[in-house]
Amino acid sequence: MKNKLVAGIGINDSDYPVVRYAYVNGKRKITWKCPFYEKWKNMLDRVSSHQNYGDSGVSPEWVRFSGFKCWMEGISWDGLELDKDLLVKGNKVYGPDTCVFVPHWINSLLLDRGKARGNFPLGVSYQQTSKSTKIQGPSKKNFLAQITKKGYLGVFHTIEEAHRAWQKEKIIQIQESVNLWAKEQSFNTKVADSLLSVAWKIQLDVLEGKETKLK
Numbered sequence: 001m002k003n004k005l006v007a008g009i010g011i012n013d014s015d016y017p018v019v020r021y022a023y024v025n026g027k028r029k030i031t032w033k034c035p036f037y038e039k040w041k042n043m044l045d046r047v048s049s050h051q052n053y054g055d056s057g058v059s060p061e062w063v064r065f066s067g068f069k070c071w072m073e074g075i076s077w078d079g080l081e082l083d084k085d086l087l088v089k090g091n092k093v094y095g096p097d098t099c100v101f102v103p104h105w106i107n108s109l110l111l112d113r114g115k116a117r118g119n120f121p122l123g124v125s126y127q128q129t130s131k132s133t134k135i136q137g138p139s140k141k142n143f144l145a146q147i148t149k150k151g152y153l154g155v156f157h158t159i160e161e162a163h164r165a166w167q168k169e170k171i172i173q174i175q176e177s178v179n180l181w182a183k184e185q186s187f188n189t190k191v192a193d194s195l196l197s198v199a200w201k202i203q204l205d206v207l208e209g210k211e212t213k214l215k
Contacts, residue, residue, distance in 0.1 A: 007044035009058060012037070012065045035078075036069040043068075043082055043094050056084070059095025067096075076186050077101040086110070086191050089198075090215065100191055106181055108148060109174060110198060112214050121211045123147055123166025124159055147173065160209075167206050174199040 006012055018037035021028050043058070050056045061067040080101035085091045091098045117125060127144040145153035145162040147169050156162040178192045198214070205212045 006041055006065075007048040009048055010040065010044045010063055010065060014065050014069075018065075036072050037065060039072065039077065039082060040065050040068045047094060056092045056094065059093055059097075061096055062094060071096045075101060079103075080186055081107045083107050086194055089194070100188055101186065102188065102191060103181065103184070103186060105149075106177060106191070106195075109177055109195065110214050111148065121159060121163040121166075122214065123153070123170070124162045127155060149173070163211060164206060167202050167212055170212075171199045171202050171206075174202075 004012065012018065014034070014037065016034075018034040019030055020032040022031045023029075040062075043062070047056045047058055061071075081104050082094075082099055083102050084094050084099050086102065086107070087100055088098050112122070117123075120126065123145050125144045125146065127142050141155040141157055143156045143159050143162040145156060145165040147153055147166055150169065150173070153165045153169055154162075156165065174195050178195055181187050181192065202212050204210075
């Protein structure tokens with residue numbers, strides 16, 4: 001319904017029906033959804049699901065559907081995902097100055113996966129030693145290094161070694177991804193520069209023996 005709050009946040013001020021229906025065998029079914037509205041509602045749903053934690057919000061320009069649609073109409077978006085923190089690290093507000101549409105594989109480059117890895121550094125997890133394995137002392141390797149897409153990087157003696165393996169591979173992964181993306185129509189130089197700055201930061205962490213944090 002027009003002007004009814006969407007996801008408890010947004011206002012659908014569209015001057016046309018954003019969903020179309022038809023009756024098939026006596027049952028009403030959706031035959032079309034406005035792609036602009038779908039992207040807008042998906043964004044609002046994400047914000048709504050995180051609002052209790054204070055993790056994200058929506059700019060005044062995008063509270064109304066018309067503002068979001070106007071922004072979308074001026075850019076490439078088909079088959080792409082809306083991201084809010086590649087341009088501005090740590091950004092928590094969805095808006096025209098902070099968001100960009102990117103391919104999924106670019107959008108997933110800097111995932112933190114904090115809940116999955118617990119207290120370990122990025123790319124590191126603990127691998128339980130098999131009961132049949134009796135390796136003890138300095139020869140024992142228990143720390144697994146993995147990275148998105150490539151997967152297994154090796155098992156190491158210490159957390160620091162495993163994390164360093166992840167750091168070095170992540171630098172390569174970011175650089176190769178940017179070079180590959182540069183051949184596509186959706187390429188965004190500002191996002192590319194932001195990603196390469198992250199790769200440079202990781203390189204500095206390696207040289208200084210520091211842990212890399214993406215948040």
